[in-house]
Amino acid sequence: MAEMAVKEIMTQDVITVPSVMPVREVANLLSERNVSGVPVVDDEGRVLGVVSELDIVGRQGATAADIMSKQVISVTEDTDVDEVLHLFLNQRIRRVPVLSGGQHLVGIVSRSDLVRPASISHFLDDQNLFDSGEDPC
16 A cells, blocks of 8 residues: 555644633534534644543533643654554544644644545555445445
C-alpha cells in the first residue's frame, strides 16, 4: 500500500474554541457545526486541549479549559494516514490535531476524513471494492 500523508486528507479550516469559552457555548457550537469535538487553542494557535461531547456531558466546569482533555495526541502534516488509523483504533480517539512545528494548529483529521473517497481508496486498494462495479454490501 502506497503511503498517504495527513496533509492530503486533513481538514484545514479547523473549528476551534478559546479556553475561556463557556461550556454552554462550546456545546452549542458542536451542535451547530455538527462536530463531536474541537481543539482548545490560545491566542497564538497553540493547542491547549480538546473538548469532546463526552467532556461536556461527563465533566463539570464553567469554561472549555475546565473540562478539556489536556493529554492531546497530535500528528504532523507528514504523518502517514496508516499511523493515524492505528492511533484511532489503539487510543480509542475520534480526532487528532495536526500541528506544525510541534505547537501550531494547521489542521485536524477525524474518523470521517478517513472514509472520504480520497482516502478510503488508500485503505481498500487491495479489495478493489469501488472499481469492481459490484455492490460491496
